[in-house]
Amino acid sequence: MLAQQLVNGVLLGATYALFALGFTLMFGVLRVVNLVYGVYFTAGAFVALFLARDLGLALWLALPVAAVAAGAVAVPVDALLLSRLRRTKAGELASLMVTLGAALALYAALAALVGPDIQRLPPHLLPVSAIQVGSLRVGVAQLLIIGACAVLAGALLWLMRGTRVGLAIRAMAETPEAAELVGINTGLLAALVSFVSGALAGAAGVLIGLAFNAVHPYMGEAMMLRGFAVIIAGGLGDIAGALVAGLVLGIAEVLTAGYFASGLKEAVAFALLVLVLWTRPSGLFGHAAPERV
Amino acid sequence: MRRRSFSAALVATALGGPAPLHPARAAQPVPVGLIAILSGPNAAYGIAIRAGAELALASINAKAARPIALIVEDSGGTKDGAINAARKLIGRDKVVAIMGPTLSNEMFAVGPIANGRGIPAIGTSTTANGITDIGPFIFRTALPEADVIPVTMRKAAARGCRTIALLYANDDAFSKSGFDVMQAAAKAAGLRIVATESFGSKDTDFAAQLTKIKALKPDAVGISALVEPVSGVLLQARQLGFGPETLFIGGNGSNSPKLGQIAGAAADGLIVGSPWFIGKSDAANQAFIKAFRTRYGRDPDQFAAQAYDTMFILAAAIDRAQAPEPERIRNALLETDYNGIMGPFRFTAHRDPASTAGVLVLEMHAGAFRIAG
Numbered sequence: 001m002l003a004q005q006l007v008n009g010v011l012l013g014a015t016y017a018l019f020a021l022g023f024t025l026m027f028g029v030l031r032v033v034n035l036v037y038g039v040y041f042t043a044g045a046f047v048a049l050f051l052a053r054d055l056g057l058a059l060w061l062a063l064p065v066a067a068v069a070a071g072a073v074a075v076p077v078d079a080l081l082l083s084r085l086r087r088t089k090a091g092e093l094a095s096l097m098v099t100l101g102a103a104l105a106l107y108a109a110l111a112a113l114v115g116p117d118i119q120r121l122p123p124h125l126l127p128v129s130a131i132q133v134g135s136l137r138v139g140v141a142q143l144l145i146i147g148a149c150a151v152l153a154g155a156l157l158w159l160m161r162g163t164r165v166g167l168a169i170r171a172m173a174e175t176p177e178a179a180e181l182v183g184i185n186t187g188l189l190a191a192l193v194s195f196v197s198g199a200l201a202g203a204a205g206v207l208i209g210l211a212f213n214a215v216h217p218y219m220g221e222a223m224m225l226r227g228f229a230v231i232i233a234g235g236l237g238d239i240a241g242a243l244v245a246g247l248v249l250g251i252a253e254v255l256t257a258g259y260f261a262s263g264l265k266e267a268v269a270f271a272l273l274v275l276v277l278w279t280r281p282s283g284l285f286g287h288a289a290p291e292r293v
Numbered sequence: 294m295r296r297r298s299f300s301a302a303l304v305a306t307a308l309g310g311p312a313p314l315h316p317a318r319a320a321q322p323v324p325v326g327l328i329a330i331l332s333g334p335n336a337a338y339g340i341a342i343r344a345g346a347e348l349a350l351a352s353i354n355a356k357a358a359r360p361i362a363l364i365v366e367d368s369g370g371t372k373d374g375a376i377n378a379a380r381k382l383i384g385r386d387k388v389v390a391i392m393g394p395t396l397s398n399e400m401f402a403v404g405p406i407a408n409g410r411g412i413p414a415i416g417t418s419t420t421a422n423g424i425t426d427i428g429p430f431i432f433r434t435a436l437p438e439a440d441v442i443p444v445t446m447r448k449a450a451a452r453g454c455r456t457i458a459l460l461y462a463n464d465d466a467f468s469k470s471g472f473d474v475m476q477a478a479a480k481a482a483g484l485r486i487v488a489t490e491s492f493g494s495k496d497t498d499f500a501a502q503l504t505k506i507k508a509l510k511p512d513a514v515g516i517s518a519l520v521e522p523v524s525g526v527l528l529q530a531r532q533l534g535f536g537p538e539t540l541f542i543g544g545n546g547s548n549s550p551k552l553g554q555i556a557g558a559a560a561d562g563l564i565v566g567s568p569w570f571i572g573k574s575d576a577a578n579q580a581f582i583k584a585f586r587t588r589y590g591r592d593p594d595q596f597a598a599q600a601y602d603t604m605f606i607l608a609a610a611i612d613r614a615q616a617p618e619p620e621r622i623r624n625a626l627l628e629t630d631y632n633g634i635m636g637p638f639r640f641t642a643h644r645d646p647a648s649t650a651g652v653l654v655l656e657m658h659a660g661a662f663r664i665a666g
Contacts, residue, residue: 001504001505001508004504004533005501005504005505008500008501008504009501011500012498012500012501015498115334116334117334117521118521120524120555122557124557130532130533130534132534137532137533137534139532212497212498212525212529213525213528214497214521214525218495222495253501254500254501255501256501257490257501257502257505258501258502258504258505259505262490262491262492262501262502262505263463263491265492265501266493
């Protein structure tokens with residue numbers, strides 16, 4: 001049973017890591033705790049649901065379309081909400097409040113539009129098969145998540161560390177003014193970061209919605225608390241750290257439920273958050289932690 | 294006075310009762326209130342209840358010496374809405390009895406008002422514990438979960454189950470109360486409980502709990518939750534390799550056609566207790582289904598069936614009371630001995646249904662319920 005529970009933990013942790021990728025990117029570069037991120041996650045899942053269920057598009061095509069759509073939503077919404085705050089150099093608290101308000105409004109609007117109930121793909125559209133190795137069973141949809149998580153994290157790391165665009169983004173993250181002095185168009189780069197972050201959220205929404213076949217307007221809000229715990233524990237803006245923290249959180253939750261008490265599963269995520277803030281008080285909003293984007 | 298009896302007659306006509314042309318009938322219809330959820334996310338329950346009650350009313354008023362004017366109020370599914378509806382029905386419409394409201398939560402709000410004013414209130418769909426403890430004027434025709442689940446557990450034991458694992462949503466009053474009943478009923482039926490696991494009703498991942506349960510190899514798994522999480526549990530259980538050798542048992546939350554629509558073949562084999570079933574072949578039930586389809590162009594559900602029987606039970610009590618006075622109707626209700634589409638019906642002295650003889654155990658098969666073998 002331990003082996004199966006570890007597999008369950010890795011699968012669950014991969015969903016947290018996947019969710020946190022774009023979230024931590026947004027914070028690391030733009031220094032914004034963007035709570036609207038969860039809305040992009042939900043939006044991606046709904047676009048894919050609509051494409052696959054109502055238009056009959058294949059899932060492997062619906063995934064990138066939904067990711068691009070979520071990214072395309074993120075660019076104007078982030079620009080509207082955040083560009084003025086960035087110009088006036090308002091603090092993190094201002095951006096937190098603005099995006100909190102916007103996120104609540106957008107979730108409610110989405111619920112009014114599509115209904116508050118859980119929606120699902122018809123069972124026959126899903127990759128429901130599972131692979132059995134000895135006594136271990138892994139669902140194909142879950143394997144897809146792990147694969148996607150690895151590919152997207154790899155691509156993101158390459159973008160940030162292996163390309164000139166990434167260099168420019170990192171320069172902007174360091175000191176926006178200096179970046180502008182050397183000719184970097186920070187407005188354009190901020191839009192690009194919004195797009196990439198939104199697209200990552202959308203892709204995560206599709207994959208996680210698919211893995212559990214449950215799509216509803218507030219799915220992003222439910223993930224957001226876990227996402228917070230992961231990016232704080234992983235180091236704000238640290239992509240590799242978010243991956244590790246996501247896996248640790250998933251495994252910790254599953255082992256708590258499997259060997260201790262399932263009612264305490266939820267408590268673990270937030271105990272972890274408290275623990276990290278205790279031991280690293282400079283974590284949230286503190287700039288003492290090294291930036292490693 | 295004149296104005297009210299005119300509007301009551303108008304209501305009766307608008308609700309599809311026979312036009313009260315006979316002067317003696319038109320003189321004084323008996324005003325009865327119905328509080329149901331007709332708007333918002335849970336409107337489907339109230340719409341079914343109203344349809345069942347109005348169908349029964351049409352045949353009651355066709356024969357009755359004194360017709361009944363059914364005045365329908367929407368609660369919107371909230372306590373406030375239900376209280377407003379009850380105040381209006383009692384204060385302005387002077388109803389002699391109330392059917393509803395729809396949810397147990399609403400009844401806990403409305404019951405004390407009706408009871409305080411001495412107006413009998415009959416819940417047709419309120420299954421939570423403690424409903425009739427509100428007071429001597431509060432009745433229910435809905436079988437509480439505490440009556441239905443033991444029937445299901447005995448069926449599991451009869452099929453040879455000896456061990457059971459229980460799984461429930463721990464953040465929802467209905468699911469928790471259903472779990473308490475399951476736990477007691479499983480023990481009473483001689484099943485040994487090998488594991489008790491919980492989850493959040495918005496959770497989508499149940500792998501850790503299911504893996505733990507699978508390792509214990511129980512004969513049965515009881516799930517107390519609303520239909521959405523039950524579907525999620527079943528889908529994931531199949532992925533983790535639970536096969537037909539494990540009997541899944543649902544509570545009232547699983548008694549919904551949505552289970553088959555969401556979970557598909559993953560739900561096959563799950564059993565659930567139900568006070569009524571569309572496939573029940575007795576003549577009265579088949580006549581009800583036919584009349585319902587003719588009038589509404591769709592199939593009735595459990596809620597329509599319960600309201601249909603309750604309307605007849607209430608009308609018979611009003612007849613026996615001889616005068617439309619709430620106190621006399623309350624006493625007449627206690628003498629109910631009715632044979633309806635849900636089987637033989639009497640009230641206990643505590644105003645709950647007396648018998649579980651009408652409970653059926655249903656089984657999921659190819660995405661739909663059928664009567665379990």
